[in-house]
Amino acid sequence: MRVSAGVAAFLLSLTAIPVSFLLNGLSAMDSPMTVFYAGVGVLLGLLLVLYLLVIGRTPTDPLFYAFSVFSFTSVIDLIISLEQDGYIRGFMGFYLKEGEPYLRSAYGILICYWDGTVHYALYLLMITAISLSWSYRCVGLYWLGSILMSLVILLVGTVLVSIHEGKYGTEIRPAFLLNIPYMLIPIWAGKKIYGIPRALPKATADQVATEQGKWLYRRPLDVCFVIYLLFAAAYTVFRGFIALECPFDTCVRYAYDQEPYLLDPVMYPKIQEEASIN
Structure with a gap:
């Protein structure tokens, strides 16, 4: 039975489970170069199978x-x-040791959760x-x-940590x-996504001009968006102060009680909050 292209891609993504388990069991995966070559081989093989x-x-x-x-x-x-948090074991231990050890940081775990769910x-x-x-x-624009x-x-955080010889800074491997490619391909993808025609509202130009000419308080959806935007900006600035080691009691209590990740000694949270503020 032949399946559609979308179903084939979905089923192929699930092969990550047995592939990671099998690679973790190979004794050859104790070399950083071997891990790098295995990663390249798996990705190329994946493209071939999908094709x-x-x-x-x-x-x-x-x-x-x-x-x-x-x-x-x-x-x-x-x-x-999941392996880092102890829910499973025996899948990606070799990669965390000889591939990308910095993924063991708080930021590394969270970014992997985000990529493994939202992305x-x-x-x-x-x-x-x-x-x-x-x-x-x-x-596509949200993903980009x-x-x-x-x-x-x-x-950037990993390179800066390496330069300053901080935590995980001496653990950069060939992997x-x-x-x-995960930086270059999204740039190429972004150009193509921006080229997709935008879905226009089913309204005439006069209707659009009339709606935009109303005072803000007469546009409840826009009011909600402005309120959210102001709150998000203030919250981002607040978290930025925490990442930059703000001494105020409110910042310290929030960091320890809600987001201790922001106090991680590596550079990731500081770079993230500074980038968000900018």
């Missing part, structure tokens, strides 16, 4: 392949987080949209901002280079 599965019904959008590979790595990231759902939505020839511009923000912080 063979969708022959005859290949989606016209090349981002289908990128999102399919990214969905596989999202499952890998979820496995990493994974977004990939499946975009894969489905591509398979059905639907527009995925809004979903999210993944670029998280990866820039991860890469760090596997993150480079």
Whole structure:
């Protein structure tokens, strides 16, 4: 029985579970270079298998392949987080030791959870949209901002920690280079996503002009958005002060009681909050 391209991509992403388990059991995975080559081989093999599965019904959008590979790595990231928190074991221990040890940091665990849940759902939505020839511009733009923000912080933070010889700074392995395509491909994807025609409201130009000419208090949806935006900006600034070691009691209590991750001695939370403020 032949399955659709979208279903094939989804099923292929789930193969991350047995693949990670099998690799973890290989004694050869005790070398950083071996782990790097294994990562490259798995990704290339994944593309080949996906291509063979969708022959005859290949989606016209090349981002289908990128999102399919990214969905596989999202499952890998979820496995990493679950293993770090002790829910499972025997899957990605080799990679945390010889691949990307900095993922053991608080930021590393959280970014893996985010990629393994939110990004994974977004990939499946975009894969489905591509398979059905639907527009995925809004979903794609949200994903683009999210993944670029998280990866820039991860890469820049890791390099800065390495320069200052801080925590995890001396543990950069060749597998760090596997993150480079995840920076380049979203840039290419962003150009294509921006090129997708925007869905215009079913209203005339006069109706749009009349609505935009109203005072803000007469546009309840816009009022809610402005209130949310002000709250989000203030909250971001507050968290930025905490990451920069604000001495006020309120900041200290919040950090210890709610987000102790912000006090992690590595550079990730500081870079994230500074980038958010800017």
